[in-house]
Amino acid sequence: MGGIQKIMGLFSGGDDGELDVDDVKGAVDGAKDVAKKNKGLIKDKKSFSPPKEIKEFRKAYSDLLKEFDKPLIVYVDNLDRCSPFNAISTLEAIRLFLFLPNTAFVIAADEDMIRLAVPEYHKGASQRHQTDYLDKLIQIPVHVPRPGVLEIRAYLMMLTAQDHGVTDAQLEAIRCALEESLRLSWKQPQITVDELLQDHDIEKHSGLRSKFVVAEQLAPLLAESTNINGNPRIVKRLLNQVKMRKKTAHRRGMQLDEKTITKLVIFERCLGTQATNKLYELIDKENGYPKVLADLENSEVEFDEIKLPEEWKLDLAFIDKWSKLPPMFTEMDLTPAAYLSRESIPMGAVNAVMSGAAQKLVEELMKQKVRVSGVNSTAITTTPKEEYMSVMDGLIENFKLIGDWTEKPTGIYGAVLLAKQDDKCCLSLLTFLKSLPRQRWLNPILKELEGIK
16 A cells, blocks of 8 residues: 555655656556565456356255255245235346255245236236246146135134134044035035034033034035135125124124124125125115015015015025025014114125225226226236126225216226126126216116126
């Protein structure tokens, strides 16, 4: 440093402002001596390129895992809930770790939603590119089947047992028994409620048995309904709604049991807001004893001969099964239950059992001003179909707040876009629009929906 400083001083002209050649030569020779003595003290800057850095990283990572002498398994869940860009960015990052020794990634995501995210990240990606992308990245695809009746039955029983307050040991024993029954369901009958509870000293044993019987009766309805499709998240939300209403009823002194509340909650979820409002309208009009329910529960009356409200014709198969679900409403005053349900259903677009994805879709569709929207079309296809009816209910609830229908409201094309994807949504929207005063702009939409139906 001294030599360098001396050189810099010489270039400034020295003390007298003049450069001496001998002084310069001596300073340079001194700097050379310093450089020789300190050789290696300052290392040359390494030149790195991305491929070289990745190679170095993979080597260091492999050496580290080799020292651990254990496999590393990384679980990535809910990847399909990320934005398209973040989802693919995460997969791109995972690429760095692929083919490394003792390393595995388990990625849980909706395959279709990830495919749709590829063109958002890789602009211009064709359908073939979307397919190739996942085929090259995912080495062992495992498609999880939709839960059937037996799986939903087991899930309901586990949730019921947990809510009942059984001990951890008892809950684990019940889980093992149900799991074993599911594993062998291909060759032997499912485990019965009594077999499941035998050899267990459970507090309020009869109460838990009664709840298990109800779970057994609910399972086919929840597994087969097109608005639930055995979706565990929806099933859990339904049960949470039942628990909330039960506590509210208890605080208000209403004599309503869990079975009654559950039956009404399932009706609301599977047939939607308009059908539910019609049910409560009939309850009010007929002093708590709707004749149509008595006819549905009467085994001597043919189902085809019953005059059902128009709003209930969305799913006749569901109505038939639902009417046979205990308890029977024929001799029951449903006024308290209807009051409780109306008090528990939030006003506006957000349904009591609507998911976050469905709520977001309602917001986006309500903003649509043009007939065609690629963004909303993608949003609809990436939303689970079992949520479509809840979304349509949300849209219609928003439309009900409109007082003047002389002008075409924002969101009407969003509702039509959804109606084109689902017959029940189409019928529900059509029923609502037909109840409005006829407007010139409305006629083409009605014809379009009737053509779809």
